[in-house]
Amino acid sequence: xxxxxxxxxxxxxxxxxxxxxxxxxxxxxxxxxxxxxxxxxxxxxxxxxxxxxxxxxxxxxxxxxxxxxxxxxxxxxxxxxxxxxxxxxxxxxxxxxxxxxxxxxxxxxxxxxxxxxxxxxxxxxxxxxxxxxxxxxxxxxxxxxxxxxxxxxxxxxxxxxxxxxxxxxxxxxxxxxxxxxxxxxxxxxxxxxxxxxxxxxxxxxxxxxxxxxxxxxxxxxxxxxxxxxxxxxxxxxxxxxxxxxxxxxxxxxxxxxxxxxxxxxxxxxxxxxxxxxxxxxxxxxxxxxxxxxxxxxxxxxxxxxxxxxxxxxxxxxxxxxxxxxxxxxxxxxxxxxxxxxxxxxxxxxxxxxxxxxxxxxxxxxxxxxxxxxxxxxxxxxxxxxxxxxxxxxxxxxxxxxxxxxxxxxxxxxxxxxxxxxxxxxxxxxxxxxxxxxxxxxxxxxxxxxxxxxxxxxxxxxxxxxxxxxxxxxxx
Ligand code: NAD
Numbered sequence: 187x188x189x190x191x192x193x194x195x196x197x198x199x200x201x202x203x204x205x206x207x208x209x210x211x212x213x214x215x216x217x218x219x220x221x222x223x224x225x226x227x228x229x230x231x232x233x234x235x236x237x238x239x240x241x242x243x244x245x246x247x248x249x250x251x252x253x254x255x256x257x258x259x260x261x262x263x264x265x266x267x268x269x270x271x272x273x274x275x276x277x278x279x280x281x282x283x284x285x286x287x288x289x290x291x292x293x294x295x296x297x298x299x300x301x302x303x304x305x306x307x308x309x310x311x312x313x314x315x316x317x318x319x320x321x322x323x324x325x326x327x328x329x330x331x332x333x334x335x336x337x338x339x340x341x342x343x344x345x346x347x348x349x350x351x352x353x354x355x356x357x358x359x360x361x362x363x364x365x366x367x368x369x370x371x372x373x374x375x376x377x378x379x380x381x382x383x384x385x386x387x388x389x390x391x392x393x394x395x396x397x398x399x400x401x402x403x404x405x406x407x408x409x410x411x412x413x414x415x416x417x418x419x420x421x422x423x424x425x426x427x428x429x430x431x432x433x434x435x436x437x438x439x440x441x442x443x444x445x446x447x448x449x450x451x452x453x454x455x456x457x458x459x460x461x462x463x464x465x466x467x468x469x470x471x472x473x474x475x476x477x478x479x480x481x482x483x484x485x486x487x488x489x490x491x492x493x494x495x496x497x498x499x500x501x502x503x504x505x506x507x508x509x510x511x512x513x514x515x516x517x518x519x520x521x522x523x524x525x526x527x528x529x530x531x532x533x534x535x536x537x538x539x540x541x542x543x544x545x546x547x548x549x550x551x552x553x554x555x556x557x558x559x560x561x562x563x564x565x566x567x568x569x570x571x572x573x574x575x576x577x578x579x580x581x582x583x584x585x586x587x588x589x590x591x592x593x594x595x596x597x598x599x600x601x602x603x604x605x606x607x608x609x610x611x612x613x614x615x616x617x618x619x620x621x622x623x624x625x626x627x628x629x630x631x632x633x634x635x636x637x638x639x640x641x642x643x644x645x646x647x648x649x650x651x652x653x654x655x656x657x658x659x660x661x
Contacts, residue, residue: 188220188276190362193229193386194369196236197379203228208359208388213279213506214497214544222362225387227395230354233383237325237352238401240380245322245350249304252348256301258375259347263294266367273363274335279505279544280460281497288460289364293336296642299626300344303644307348309651317659320651322350323427324403327396329389329417330357331409332508333463333567335364338408338431341630343368343382345646346406352381354402356392358409360508389413397421404428404650408465411635429639429649431465431631433565434593437586438468439608441579441599442477449473449598450484452621453571456596458492458504458549462569463512465636466594466616470555470562472582475575478553482573485551486532492549494538506545507568513545516568520550523561528552528572557585565591579604583611592633594618615640 191207192199202223210219223229263270267290274285311318326346330338339357346353357365369384385392393413397405397420405421407414408431421428438456440449456468473481497505507513520535533550547568555562555572562572576582586595586608595612597619599605609617615632618624627643639649 187218188273188363189222190366191221191223193223193225193233194373194382194384195229195233196383197373202226202386203232204387204391208386210277210360210362211509212276213508216543216545219276219363222359222366223386224359225385225392227391229385229387230392230395230399233354233385234325234396234399234401236380236383237354240378241322241324241352244352244378244381247350249307249309252350253301253304255347255375255377256297256304256344259371259377260294260297260301262371262375263297266371269367270336270364273367274361275497277361277363278332278335278508279497281502281505284460284503289334289336292334293340295626296337296341296344299643300348300647303627303647304348307644307647312660315658315660317656319654319656320648321654323650323652324351325401326351326353326404326406326650327399327402328353328355329393329396329405329407329409330355330365332358332360333460333465335361336368339365339368341641341646342406345641346650347377347381348647349650351404351650352383354383354385354396356385356387356396359386359388362386393417394420398423400424402426406649407431414637429641430637431641432593432635432637433591434465434467434632434636435470435563435565435589435591436466436468436594436596436614437470437472437612438596439472439582439586439598440474440477440481441597441601441604441608442474443600444598446477446480446484450481450488452596452598454485454488454492457571458569461504461507461547462516463508463567468594468596469566469571470557470586471571471573472576472585473573475577478573478575482531482551482553485571485573489532489549489551494546494549495541504549504569507547508545510545512567513547516547516566516570519561519564519566519568519570523552523555523559523570523572526559526561527554528556528559528561529554531573557588563589579608583608587611587613590635593636594632
């Protein structure tokens with residue numbers, strides 16, 4: 187059993203004030219994996235005090251010291267590779283190879299990117315006799331979701347440490363073990379006492395008091411819109427800064443000169459990666475009317491190659507959905523798609539054959555989807571593709587932007603002018619042309635209801651800084 191019922195506060199593992207625990211479930215087996223603390227306000231107060239006590243010292247630490255700290259973290263993170271992979275396969279149900287290639291690597295790349303950003307980051311600027319200083323904002327509260335247990339935590343932690351901000355992290359109660367290993371890594375490399383604090387628990391018991399605490403100067407959140415809105419409301423009472431990474435319903439636009447095999451591969455991978463539990467998933471697949479049949483045949487061939495099953499089995503690409511609640515949500519959306527008149531082309535309701543235990547779902551494709559339908563407007567957070575046809579480029583752009591979200595967009599084709607025109611026209615924080623990937627030093631974040639602020643690399647560091655001008659500094 188993976189039991190860790192203590193909190194990590196002020197450089198040591200201490201009993202949780204609540205004395206209560208949360209059972210963590212392995213989504214592939216539905217068995218209890220272990221227990222973690224279900225913290226409360228008292229734990230939060232202790233953690234915030236510990237962070238507050240060192241915030242000036244950490245803010246004033248040299249950039250060289252913070253680079254050295256990040257270097258040590260990178261090394262120890264690499265030493266704990268196997269443990270991180272095991273933990274994420276257990277808690278998230280991510281196939282072992284994906285836990286390594288996607289999740290483990292994602293955390294690592296953020297620590298490296300923040301370290302590299304410090305080589306050129308300008309914390310100070312002279313203007314005539316005056317100085318402009320960017321300095322750490324103070325104690326930061328970090329609240330993260332379950333879908334990328336190392337990515338979401340590491341990108342915030344790396345940026346905060348690079349900026350010189352002490353933190354209190356509340357990871358998702360559904361995937362707390364990767365964060366516990368991160369705490370062990372920081373402990374081992376000697377992150378100064380109070381700079382990193384981990385309070386496990388749920389949103390009510392830990393997330394709320396953290397968002398309201400007067401000594402927390404910034405809240406950095408990734409997760410659902412409704413929770414983001416609650417955090418924003420609480421944080422706005424004393425004008426805390428906040429950064430929010432929320433949901434998405436991103437378009438993947440196949441242009442009429444795209445290679446169909448390439449496009450179908452991209453479209454399928456965009457919806458099945460991480461069992462569809464990805465905020466940037468390209469779940470609205472826009473194709474020219476004339477290519478519909480050819481494209482669907484190619485998608486079917488791709489889908490037939492997608493292996494769903496036990497995340498510990500070799501060759502499996504898609505594991506279970508995180509929980510019963512999320513499984514039910516995905517089933518409800520599939521049902522809604524059928525009820526609202528979309529054509530079920532592949533997959534559908536229920537579990538894949540032979541996978542009765544575990545929260546496994548069938549990768550699913552709907553066609554004849556109208557962009558007004560629920561499945562085209564709401565974030566399903568499961569491997570469900572909605573294929574929507576368009577008449578011309580203007581029509582494609584209109585459909586792409588007809589959403590409350592604006593996180594990501596994808597465009598596939600040959601003509602550079604058209605690719606660039608569409609990329610510039612999509613109202614989203616991140617657009618990828620022809621599967622170019624997303625480098626760790628590019629800003630990550632969304633327009634509209636997909637969030638506020640930008641993370642990753644130097645943009646992520648900026649989020650944790652305040653700006654001060656000192657007139658007459660050089661007189
Ligand atoms: P959630 O927003 O409820 O939880 C995310 C984090 O916020 C967790 O750590 C949770 O404990 C915490 N939290 C919950 N209530 C809080 C509160 N009042 N104050 C402070 N913290 C609080 O998300 P979820 O339940 O994990 O997932 C629900 C839906 O959110 C999913 O179906 C999906 O659509 C969306 N989601 C989006 C992302 C993303 O990256 N954009 C990630 C995960 C989930």
